Amino acid sequence: MRILHTSDWHIGRSFHGHSTLEALSEVLGVLVGQVEEHGVDVVVVAGDVFDSAAPSAACYPLLTRTLAALAEAGARVVVTSGNHDSAARLGFQSALLRDDITVVTDPLSVGTPVTIEDAHGPVHFYGIPYLEPAIVRHLWPGAELRSQAQTMAHAMDLVRRDLSARGGRSIAIAHCFAAGVEATPGVEREIRQGGLDNVPLPVFDGPDYVALGHIHGRQSLSDRVRYAGAPLHYSFGEAGKPRGSWLVELDAAGLSSVEWLALPVPRPLVTLRAPFDDLLSDAALDAHVDDWVRAEYTDPTPQIDPMRRLQARFPWCATVAHLPAEARQDDGRGYARRVRAARDETEIVDAFLVHVREGEGASEAEREILRDVLDARAMTQAQS
Template sequence: MRILHTSDWHLGRQLHRVLLLAEQRAFLEHLLDTVQQERVEAVVVAGDVFDRAIPPLDAMDLFKWILEELANLQVPLIMISGNHDSPRRLGVNSRLIEHAGIHLRTDVEDCARPVILQDEHGPVAFYGLPYLEPGLVHAHFGAERASHHAVLSAAMDQVRSDLATRPSGTRSVVLAHAFVTGADTSDSERDITAGGVPSVPASVFDEADYVALGHLHRCQKISDRIRYSGSPLAYSFSEADYPKAMWLVDLGPGTAITTRKLLCPVPYSLRQVTGTLHDLLNSAEYTEHEANWLHITLSDPDRPHMAMERLRERFPHALKLSFPQQHQPDADSYRSRVQGRTDHEITLGFLHHVTGIPATRAEQDLLQEGLEKVRTEAAAREAN
């Protein structure tokens, strides 16, 4: 069975206040072309379909359009909700539209309810694990802790139990929206830290023939059978040098599998450049960047007057302007101190700074409990 794995569309997203709906539609048109040219038999979308829980109407129209086009092609679509999506909104009428081959998995109750497709080698069971906010779902699974590891392990136990009831030789594909240990992140993903540990080991997905992951925006391989497709467009300058792609996955008989990376079109090219205002405006060295979408860092000793306005006369797609660290020591120093740290670590550091003494174990646990309560309440609001 030939499967096209994509994720993290983030329909309705902006890049430094620039709307990307036209570029997102261009990607979806490319996806449809790929489905037809490569004779794809199933499309899987591993979450973050929309960029926020209540998407703009234009994004909803684009979503409606792609569902109709795939239904017209009679190519099954299996899609899960991500941490940016509202599960209830994305999953509305999901049982009804299954008759059109559109299979939405947004409810925790459906983790072990597979979509069964057939090919010449027999059945393939697709299991969709939507983003599982630990604080909201750990009781449902009977997990001992409200952690990503605990709830995903429990969900996969249900998947394996269901798979054991299927005919011998049934192959399995699992869709999940999670941060798997060892993967590379970028600046455009929302933090999903819970219980102090945002990641889960790849061993959680043992026995699945293929795991289609979403959440991280870089296309990457955790193992031959566990992969992230990444986002189809660059949503931050940290992704400037990483090609955007989808995975074409062929499941053969038994455990046979082959994969191929399919590059996505590049509707805009992100670049980061540094120089003085005079050089940027006058030097031929920067001519190649006039059509690029830019993050510009000015190296002038003083901040030039109306710098961005002047730069945009030559570089109409200049999106972000920065200055060297000596011009903004407080902001850059703080950014470097907190980079890569969890919310819990940041708040503990602040408490230490204010009081002058490290937090006790009881204080650490109380702070963690408060952070998890805030996160869970926010997730519950977005889910509704």
């Protein structure tokens, strides 16, 4: 049996104010083509299908089209809900779905598999929807479920108990933060890395393969426990990291092989760091005109209207940051002390510029303008 492991589609997520629906539709179309090309029998989607609990109306057609296309390509589909999904919204039509598409959102279904046959017998797919301890602990009053680790351990105990009675090969599908994984800063927004939400790797013992979601980057915690990551880049912290899914093959004995199937990146992400004038004129940066750009300019002082000026060259510039190459040296004198120490109005203006321009006072040209303005004002006052 061939299984495609994907996750974290985040339908409806924006990228710095830009919709990603068109790009995601393009990438998921390629994924459907891979399913047909490689003769995939089952596609598992390990949570975070939507990006929010209340997705916009435009998100549903993309999900419907993609699930239908996967089924038409010859695959059974098993989807579980993630922490971004509303289980009610994702699963409201699960009873109406065709036989080859299953959406698992009910915590009480944990331990009850979707069983699919191949030439070697049954394969049991144990979907585990995202389990928030505070919300689900009342469902199992005899279990201590104070942390994500305890909750996932309980869920996997239910899986192993059922599997021991049924026998055969198995796949577990879960959405959580496993210990030892490397999270992308600013991407996995609801991960707390203090230890309570870290699920130890031995918790996943038992199934032939564990398809995890929640982390946006491809990661292998062991030969049989993996994250596929998201099909799109949703943060500049993910730039350069591969996008794709795992093609998992089971033979009569269990896990046979795992292969990475890469997905295209519709628009690469790049961070450009240089003085502002270089960002606007350096010919070496021409290669990034069609990329998503995070611009970091290193001038000592902030620029006027930097985003508009940068987008004239980089239409897809999404964010601008002022990060001076040299940190401002604090001489311990605050703005008020500088003003009090000033001997004339020119020095007062200079003190203000030092305060607001990261320590850079007036240039000689600016001082000349100041002197002209102040002299003209003095002359006007004298005449009146």
